[in-house]
Amino acid sequence: MQIDFKNLNMNQLPSETEFEKKTKVFLEEWFSDKKTVPVQTSGSTGTPKIFEIEKDKMIASAEMTCNFLGLKKGDTALLCLPVEYISGKMMIVRSVVKNLTLIITNPSTRPLQNVDNEIDFCAMTPLQVENSLEQLHWIKNIIIGGAAVSESLKNKIFNTLGSKGSQRIFETYGMSETLSHIALKQIYPVSEMFFTAFENVEISTDERGCLKIYAPHLNEEILQTNDLVEIKNNNQFRFLGRTDNVINSGGAKIFPEQLEALVKKEVPNEAVFLGIDDESLGQKLILILEGHKSQEIIDKIEKISFEKSFHRPKEIIFIEKIPRTPNGKVNRIELKKYIAEQYNN
Incomplete structure (x- = not known):
């Protein structure tokens, strides 16, 4: 399915697959007289919920991303994310705002x-990129x-792409409440350490060191996150980890995201650090790896120089x-439930 938003005719849109039907339903909602559209949160850090978002704020978000990337009328975009979530909805809104030609493919890995x-x-997830390395050269901006x-x-x-490719690839920072992302960090061909916030986005931290976001064109409220960050200047920050995921082992606070980044430099497997209830430590630090057991991978992890001795799983x-x-x-809640069940059996 392909939609040319320069010459849109809703009556001629095919809706054969389930995903095409969902896309068409969203477009009907978008072009209706309603001022809001429903969006579902991912549920990765809590119970999924649905809330209404104002269309004019989604337009403001779309313009920020498109202007940053230099997208223009007639450019092509690929939608491969579920339209239930803000990530998929915003791909459609960006296409509407900039009169792009949107190619629609069923979301898959x-x-x-x-x-x-x-x-x-x-726009893609890390898993989708991982499984599409040989085709990345077709996409100018990811x-x-x-x-x-x-x-x-x-x-x-x-x-895969070499050090001097013509593509640009960015990591995003954002959430449903910020209407997708409010900051980007280039990872190819230049590899940056800090996210850069868009114009008119103010960032600060609370007493815990967690990021606060004020972007009135996206959300009237100051958004308080549970993301521990290091702020470099007025519009750049580095993500350190989520306070929700902090592991307290023997009185030491451990941020799993930092350890996961270290492990993933050495092994290709998906890696997740968790804290499992322990009588003496409070929480015992364990490492979950996706895939078949491998002594070679275990040996690589044992050779890693962790900053602190208690960082070693x-x-x-x-x-x-x-x-x-x-x-x-990664659904840490479900993973923790699964591992707890294994321990109790």
Whole structure:
């Protein structure tokens, strides 16, 4: 399915697949007289919920991203994310705002497998990028969201595209409440450490060191996150980890995201650090790896120089598949439940 928003005719839009039907339903909502559209949160850090978002704020968000990337009328975009969530909805809104030609493919872990011509813009999850490395050269501008981009994936991108490719690839920072992302960090061909916030987005931290966001054109309220960050200047910051995920082991606070980034530099597997209830430590630090048990991988992890001795996992567990939310994020809640059940059995 392909939609040319320069010459849109809703009556001629096909809706054969379930995803095409959902896309058409969203477009009907978008062009209706209602001032808001419903959006579902991912549920990666809590119970999924649905809330209404004002269309004019979605337009403001779309313009920020499109202007940053230099997208223009007639450019092509690929939609390969679920339209229930803000990530998929915003791809459609960006196409509407800039009169792009939107190519629609059913969301899957291999969204580029049938792509054989150049596309100007696409938003993908890290897992989708991981499974599409050989086709990335078709996409001029890629934004990656839904989860952090691992060092392992960054290396694979460089190894596949070379160090002087013409594509641009960015990692995003945002959430449903910020209408997709409010900051981008280039990871290819330049590899940046800090996210850069868009214009008219003010950032600060609370007493915990967690990010506060004020972007009145997107949300009237100051958004308080549970994301620990390091702010470099007025519009740049580095993500350190989520306070929700903090592991308290023997009185030491451990941010799993930092350890996961370190491990993923050495091994290709998806890696998740968890704290499991322990009588003496409070929480015992364990490492979950996706895939079959491998002594070679265990040996690589044992050679890693962790900053602190208590950062080294007390146990390494391999499981066939780490649970994820429908939009590709690791579902830590479900994973913790699964591991707790294994411990209790």
